[in-house]
Amino acid sequence: MWSSLGSLPAADEIEVTVLGPGYGETVVVHLGNGEWLIVDSCVDSSDPAKPVAPLQYLRSLGVKVEQAVKYIVVSHWDDDHVKGISDVVEACVNADFICSEVFPNKQFVKFVEAICIGDAMTDGGNVKNIRKVMQLLGERKKAIKKACPSRILKNNPKIISWSPSDLEQEEFLKFIAAEHPKAREALRKAMPSTANLTSVVLTIEWDDVSVLLGADMETHSNVLRGWGAIASEVAITGLQPADLVKIPHHGSANGHDNLMWNRLLLNNPISVITPFGKGKFGSQPPTKSDVSRIRGQSRKVFLTARHAGPKLPKMEVAVQRSLREGSITFTTKKLPIGVVRHRRRPGEQWNSETFGAAYCCK
């Protein structure tokens, strides 16, 4: 797939590309004039070399990431959004790093250091990844840009962050305090898991078009939280409604909020969904009803990959039978990656393309 991605966009051609290997997602945006933005990171597990998807994509196009990537955004600390992010930060030496204020928070950095004790035994996982990011940023002495509601991170095109609120950051730090390792407690691997409400939601506004990158933001019964809070901010500060949306939280019902559709988007936008392939106990979004709901509100719908079904790797028949008899089910991690790319020249329509496992369902 990587060799069939074609060439670079023209200087005045914008691009919004969503990559998803069925579990994990990343968005790569050509802001114009050879400047690129990367949101989150994932790896292509179907390739034994496990390349970091955003870097692999850009290098396949011939982009020199060291110079051309100007912004890296980490939306939140979930496993499916941060795999390979330290490689991205390491490679893109000229990029500004944007994240919620909790990452450079002293309490969080201390937590990361503490949970990495004994990482030879516990592997450290993606906490080790975040730790490396912090170390790189500490060495570079380049300021981290904090994302918060209604913050203009860049002009021309205008990149605005709409979350997370102080309330959500406070909730995250409470979670970190509760999870902090204690003396005499057994070593364990930290499971990156934050409330999706701490996600960084972005809009990017060019002169004649705008896109919404919904991260994993969710709806909430309290209108001061989740999409309700963002819609309130938008009502105050104003926004150019988006014509293309990276659907929040893998298209799940809890990521859906009519306030998002009515206030942040144009009617019938183009929607791109990244499935959460491994899911927890049969709730793998998007379900058929999720896709049907999104199709009803969009003029085009794309998915980056298909769900991973239960699949046993090639192993002894006796082992397979034992696992089956013991009701132990495996889901392979080697899902094929898919790419949904949208390019657009000023005054023209979006040009949609799919590569690899990605497909259009409307």
Added chain:
Amino acid sequence: MSAQSAPVTSDVLGKDYGNTFYRPPKKEVDETNLGEVRGSSINIPTASAWFQSAPTLPDPKPVDRVASKELAEWSGCVTSIQREGAFFTATLNGVNGIGVKGQEEDARIPIADVASWDKALLREGNFFRLCVIQGFDASGDPIRSTKVVFRRMPAYSRQALDLALERGRELAERLRVE
């Protein structure tokens, strides 16, 4: 046969999880002159003669146990626990077995497979071993079973935590936010 290689009888053979081991016979001590000896400067060897030479291990006796072998083994880490309590999910790294070694998988495992004494260790981030074992019962019929054994990891020490917190503080001070 001397005391060094006392005849092995059933009372000197112990069983420990199916393994035979050698238990030396008790040395009979002549206490007649002990009072005299304790009061003198005579140097008495502290090790008895039969302790000085390596005991000869007896031929192991056949033990009643089921021969078994591991067909596959994974090292796992708990990633989530179902609220209803029937299953947990885990990431698995293949350790042994055809088509297993070196492979990464996600798995859903019944909580019922966790032994009662391991239930307290069923927590996100904790490590375990998953094995598929093949054995034969007394009549020679093959039996297969899966086994989940949670690992007892070393603990965080106060000293290591303090050092980590200090490193974290220093790193956080180097980070600039705007």
